[in-house]
Amino acid sequence: MSTHVRRAPAKKALPHPDLREIPVHLVLRALGEPLRLGIVRSLARAGRPMNCSSFGLSVSKSTSTYHFKVLRESGVISQFEEGTSRYSELRETELEQRFPGLLTAILAAEEPAAAE
Amino acid sequence: MSTHVRRAPAKKALPHPDLREIPVHLVLRALGEPLRLGIVRSLARAGRPMNCSSFGLSVSKSTSTYHFKVLRESGVISQFEEGTSRYSELRETELEQRFPGLLTAILAAEEPAAAE
DNA sequence: GCAGTGGTACGTTGAATCTCGTAGTACGAA
DNA sequence: TTCGTACTACGAGATTCAACGTACCACTGC
Numbered sequence: 455m456s457t458h459v460r461r462a463p464a465k466k467a468l469p470h471p472d473l474r475e476i477p478v479h480l481v482l483r484a485l486g487e488p489l490r491l492g493i494v495r496s497l498a499r500a501g502r503p504m505n506c507s508s509f510g511l512s513v514s515k516s517t518s519t520y521h522f523k524v525l526r527e528s529g530v531i532s533q534f535e536e537g538t539s540r541y542s543e544l545r546e547t548e549l550e551q552r553f554p555g556l557l558t559a560i561l562a563a564e565e566p567a568a569a570e
Numbered sequence: 571m572s573t574h575v576r577r578a579p580a581k582k583a584l585p586h587p588d589l590r591e592i593p594v595h596l597v598l599r600a601l602g603e604p605l606r607l608g609i610v611r612s613l614a615r616a617g618r619p620m621n622c623s624s625f626g627l628s629v630s631k632s633t634s635t636y637h638f639k640v641l642r643e644s645g646v647i648s649q650f651e652e653g654t655s656r657y658s659e660l661r662e663t664e665l666e667q668r669f670p671g672l673l674t675a676i677l678a679a680e681e682p683a684a685a686e
Numbered sequence: 687g688c689a690g691t692g693g694t695a696c697g698t699t700g701a702a703t704c705t706c707g708t709a710g711t712a713c714g715a716a
Numbered sequence: 717t718t719c720g721t722a723c724t725a726c727g728a729g730a731t732t733c734a735a736c737g738t739a740c741c742a743c744t745g746c
Contacts, residue, residue: 474682475682476682477604477681477682478607478676478679478681479601479602479603479604479607480602481602482598482599482601482602482607482676483598483599483602483603484602485595485598485602486595486596486597486598486599486600486601486602487595487599487703487704488593488595489704491594491595491598505722506722506723507721507722507723513704513705513706514705514706514707515706515722515723515724516705516706516707516708516723516724516725516726517704517705517706518723519723519724519725520703520704520705521704523724524703535712535723537713537714537722538712538713538714538721538722538723539713539721539722539723540722540723540724552679553675553676553678553679554675554678555671555674555675555678556672556675556676556679558671558675559669559670559671559672559674559675560594560598560669560672562669562670562671563594563668563669563672565593565594566590566591566592566593603733603734605734621692622692622693623691623692623693629734629735629736630735630736630737631692631693631694631736632693632694632695632696632735632736632737632738633734633735633736635693635694635695636733636734636735637734639694640733651693653743653744654691654692654693654742654743654744655691655692655693656692656693656694
C-alpha cells in the first residue's frame with residue numbers, strides 16, 4: 455500500500471559532481487565549445503535558472519540535452535526538475551570558490567568582430 | 571652572386587595569430603587538455619622562453635610538436651628559433667590584455683588530490 | 687664528407703566528440 | 717484516456733582529436 459502523500463511539484467535534484475574533484479581542464483574543455491559557452495553566457499546574463507527550451511538553440515533537442523549534460527558533469531551548471539520541465543542554473547558561487555576569478559574572466563571576454 | 575652577410579644565429583619568428591582575432595573559446599579549448607595545460611604551467615613557472623625539449627614530456631616528438639602548434643595557433647604561446655632549437659614563450663602580457671584575469675585564474679587553480 | 691641533434695610535415699590509426707533520429711517517460715490539460 | 721509538451725536515453729554516423737612512426741630538413745661537430 456502506497457503513501458497518500460502527494461508530492462508537491464517538487465524540485466527534483468539530479469546528480470551533480472563535487473566541484474572539489476573537478477580538475478580545471480575539465481571546466482575549460484566544457485567551456486571551450488561555442489554552443490556551451492553561449493549557454494553559460496545566457497545563464498549568467500539571466501542570473502536565474504532557465505528552462506532548457508528557452509535558450510533558442512539552433513540544434514536538435516537531443517543535441518542540446520547532450521551539451522547540458524556535459525556542462526552538468528563538469529560542474530558548471532546544476533539542473534533540477536520542476537513540473538514538466540528542467541531548469542538549468544549556473545553554479546556561480548561554487549565555481550567562484552573553487553576557481554576564483556575564472557568565470558568572471560571568461561564572461562568578460564569579448565568576441566572578435568569576425569568570430570571564427 | 572649571393573651575399574656575403576652571414577646571418578647571426580638570429581631569432582627567426584614564426585607566424586602568430588593576432589590575439590584580437592582569437593575568440594575565448596579557442597583559448598579555453600587549447601588549455602582544456604592536460605598535457606597542454608601542463609606546458610603552460612611550466613612556462614609560467616619558468617617565466618622565460620623554454621626549449622621545447624626541456625619539458626620532459628612523456629610523448630613522442632611528433633606529438634609534442636602537435637601540441638605546441640595548437641598552443642601557438644590559439645595565441646597562447648609564441649615560438650622562435652634560435653640556433654638549432656626552438657623556444658616557446660607564454661604570451662602572458664598580451665593574454666592579460668585580451669582576456670584580463672583569465673590566465674591568472676587558470677594557473678591559480680589547484681588540482682584535486684585524485685585528478686582524473 | 688658523415689653522423690648526431692632538434693625539430694617539422696605527412697599519413698594513419700584509434701578514441702573521443704558532436705549531431706541527429708527514434709523511442710520512450712512523465713506530466714498537464716482537454 | 718488521449719493528446720501535446722518537455723525532456724531523456726540509446727544507438728548510429730560523421731567529424732575531430734591525440735598519439736605515433738616515418739621521412740625529412742637545417743644545423744653542429746667530428
